[in-house]
Each structure stands twice: as C-alpha cells, then as structure tokens.
Amino acid sequence: MSSEQVSPPQEPKETELRRQLGEEVRALQSATxxxxxxxxxxxxxxxxxxxxxxxxxxxxxxxxxxxxxxxxxxxxxxxxxxxxxxxxxxxxxxxxxxxxxxxxxxxxxxxxxxxxxxxxPLAQDGAALLERYSLPELELLLDFARRSREIQERHLGRLRDTGHEE
Structure with a gap:
C-alpha cells in the first residue's frame, strides 16, 4: 500500500470549474x-x-x-x-x-x-467589483490571492536558483 494520499475523484463540474479558474487566472495575468x-x-x-x-x-x-x-x-x-x-x-x-x-x-x-x-480608473473599478462580495467571500478571495502570490514567489526563487547553476 502506498503512503501517498489519494484524492477522491472529482465531479465533472468541479474539474471543469478548476480548469476554467486556471484559464481565467492565466488570462488575468496576461491582461495585467x-x-x-x-x-x-x-x-x-x-x-x-x-x-x-x-x-x-x-x-x-x-x-x-x-x-x-x-x-x-x-x-x-x-x-x-x-x-x-x-x-x-x-x-x-x-x-x-x-x-x-x-x-x-x-x-x-x-x-x-x-x-x-x-x-x-482601474483601482476604482476594482473597488466597485469588491463591493459585490460578502465578508466570507472577501476572506476567500484574499486567501486565494495571497496563496497565489506565494506560489509565484516560490517559483521565481526556483527559476532564479536554477538559472545560475553551472
């Protein structure tokens, strides 16, 4: 028996939402x-x-x-x-x-x-967008944004570290 954790199978809708979210984050990065x-x-x-x-x-x-x-x-x-x-x-x-x-x-x-x-104008539009979210939704969005930034920073460190190996 493997010691690795096995994730439960995902529902098709959950899989599709994860895919769409990944695409939207990528599109957001491109737009930014x-x-x-x-x-x-x-x-x-x-x-x-x-x-x-x-x-x-x-x-x-x-x-x-x-x-x-x-x-x-x-x-x-x-x-x-x-x-x-x-x-x-x-x-x-x-x-x-x-x-x-x-x-x-x-x-x-x-x-x-x-x-x-x-x-x-971008900041004003962003502030108006955030007005539509509840406190728990804002907490979730903040958690997602913070963790996403941390992932990017970790990856930047990996890229910089491996880019200088000889």
Missing amino acids: DAVDAATADRLGINRTDLHCLDVLTQRDSATPSQLGAALGLTTGSVTAMLDRLARLGYLTREPDAHDRRKSVVRATAGIRRGADELYG
Whole structure:
C-alpha cells in the first residue's frame, strides 16, 4: 500500500470549474501584463523601470540595493535605471541622512500623480467589483490571492536558483 494520499475523484463540474479558474487566472495575468506594457509605453519607459516605480510608489523610499533585490537587478543595472528615471523626472536620489555613503531613492510627486491618473480608473473599478462580495467571500478571495502570490514567489526563487547553476 502506498503512503501517498489519494484524492477522491472529482465531479465533472468541479474539474471543469478548476480548469476554467486556471484559464481565467492565466488570462488575468496576461491582461495585467498588457496594462503594464501600455502604461510603460505611455510613460516612455521599459517594464523594469515601471516595476521600479511601482516599488517606489508603494514605499516612502528605498536604497538602490533594496531596489536591486526587489527587481532582481545587478548594481550596474540599477544605477543605469535610476539615471534614466531621474533624467525623466520620475525619481529623486539624495544622500541618506544617517549614512552619507548611501543614497535614498524616492518617486517624485509628479510620477505619483501620473500613477494615480493612469491606474486610478482601474483601482476604482476594482473597488466597485469588491463591493459585490460578502465578508466570507472577501476572506476567500484574499486567501486565494495571497496563496497565489506565494506560489509565484516560490517559483521565481526556483527559476532564479536554477538559472545560475553551472
């Protein structure tokens, strides 16, 4: 007898719903990707630059090394990216008040307003959508979103780990 757990057979409707949900999550990822590509294009930047601005608009500030870790970039790539974004007026760099050897990077008020303009309608539509769900449904959706993110982060770690083996 095997020590593996055997799942009970799934009903055809359950199997079909799981398949449809998987397809919808994949389509959601593609739609999100397309919105981000269009936003980056509108701002005149690349997708990595957009990701950097997203990180900065979620925080008050970050150091270049924190940005490199968040984006999976080398020090040289971070420096080139920050130079580009500073020239466009999307971020500022200033010496750290506690350690002058370090710098602190912040999104400018202008890019924060721009992000609100570009993503504001999407956020409003999303908030309106969430209004239709009950508290238990919201808890379920939050659990699904959180666990899905954790799966993505674990897989990213695997991809990064296996990509550097020699």
